[in-house]
Amino acid sequence: MSSADSSRILALIEVRDRVLTAIRAFFRMHGYCEVTTPVMVRCPGLDQHVEALSTGSGMYLATSPELHMKRLVCDGAQLIYQIIPAFRAEEEGAHHKCEFLMLEWYHTGIGYLEMMQETEDLLRYVIGGCGSKSAGLNFPVPRITVDRLYEDAAGWKPSEQWDEDRYFLDWVQVVEPHLQKIPAVIVYDFPEALSALSQVSSSNSRICERFELFINGLEICNAYSELTDPLVHRERFEHAAQARKAFGRKPYASDDLFLKAIEHGMPMCAGNALGVDRLIMALTGTGHIDEVSLFPEDKDTCNGLF
C-alpha cells in the first residue's frame, strides 16, 4: 500500500470514529438506550423493491432493523437506537452498497414533525462533533412537501393524481436533479401509496406522515409517524406481498411475532432510519460511497452494477 493510501485510510478511520462517537453521545445525552437486534432474520421486511440476501434455511440478512426494534417499542422501550449493518441485494452504485451501516431510532410519544426537529438537532450535533465547519448547511433546514416539490420540478401533484411509474421516472429525471441544487431540505408528506409502515395523515387520507432529509440531493434518512393500528398493519403486509408477486418477486413470509407484538399494543411513536455512510459522504463532501469505505477494494457480489 502506498503512503498516500495509508494516510487516506487513517484520516477516514478518524472521521468515521468522530461521527459514530458523536451519534452515540447525542443519543446518550437524550436518554436513549442502545440496543442490538438480529442480523439474521426470518422476515426481512415488506418493501416491494427491496431484495434481501438469503442465507439459506429460510433465513435472510436483515434489510433494516425496523420490525425487531418496533417489537422492543411494543415491549415498552421508550427511547432506543442502534447502529447496525443492513444488507440489500442488487444495490450497487455511487450511493448504494449491498452492505451499509444504518442508524435507526425510535422515540415514543412524538410524531414526525417533532422527529424532524430531533433529526436536525442530531445533524447539528454531529457536525459540531466532527469539527467539520457547517458542511455548508444552514439551520433550520428548509422543509417542502412532496406535492409542492413535484409542482415546482415536474408540474403535477402526486397526491391528487397518483401514478407510480410517472412518479419515480420524474423523481429520477427531474426531482432528484432539482434536489441536488439545494444544500439541505426535508421533503415530507409522501403520497399514501408510499406509506410503507407510516401513519396516514389524519387531515388528508391521500398523504402519509413520512419525511426524508436530503443533503445536496443525497437521501440521508427516512422517517415516519409510525403506524400503530394492528388491522392496518395486516392489510399493509398482505398488500405488500401481492405487490411483490405482481412485480415477479417472491413474497416474504409475514412476521407473526411482529404482528402479535403490534396487536398487544404499539404506542404512538416516530422512527427514523439514517444511512451512516451517506451522512459521512455529506459531511466530507465526497461523491461516491466507496470513498468513505475503509475497504473500497472489497467489491460485494450481489449482481449489482459496479
Next chain:
Amino acid sequence: MLDTTALRKNLKIIIDGDPWIVVDCQFVKPGKGQAFTRTRLKNLIAGHTMDRTYKSGEKIGEQARIDECEMVFLYEQGGAYAFMDNNTYDQVELNVDQVGEALNFMTENMNVEVDFYDSMPIAITLPNFVELEIVDTEPAVRGDTVSGATKPATLSTGYNVNVPLFINSGESIVVDTRTGAYVERVKK
C-alpha cells in the same frame, strides 16, 4: 437482447439500429421505489450524446458486433487522424470526436486498436499502458522518493499529469490510459 444488468461504461450497443457507447451509467434508487439506471450514450457514428433512463431489468438493445483491428497511428492533418493496418497497409481516417480522449496519450507510430462497425471505423482504444515523454516540469528534488508528494508535469501530447518529485523534464514515464495516472518511470 441486453437488459440493464449488462450496462457498464464503454459497453457498445445497438439501439434502434444505431451503434452507441455507454460513456456514463449510474445506479439510482429513490426511497420505496424501484431501481433505475441513468445512462449517457454517445453515438459511435455521428458523435452526439443522449441521456436515457432505464428501469432495472428493462431491455436496452442488441450487443454491437464490433470488429477490432490493430493499426498504427500515422499522422494528423486538418483534423483527420490517419491509421494504417500493419499487415495489409490499408489506411483509414477518424475525426477528432471519434479519437476522443485517446488524444491525451496518443503519439505518432503508436500501435492502437481501431474499432469497426459495419466496416466503418468508429473509435479507437489505446493500450492500457503507454510510454510518454515529459516535456515540462519543475526540476527534480533529490533523494525524495518516499514521501508520496507529487508535482504537475506536461506530457509531449500536451496532457498534464501528476508525477513524483524525482522525475525530470526529458524523461519518459508510463501512463495508465484508462485513468490518466502516472505509473512508473521508464528505466533507461
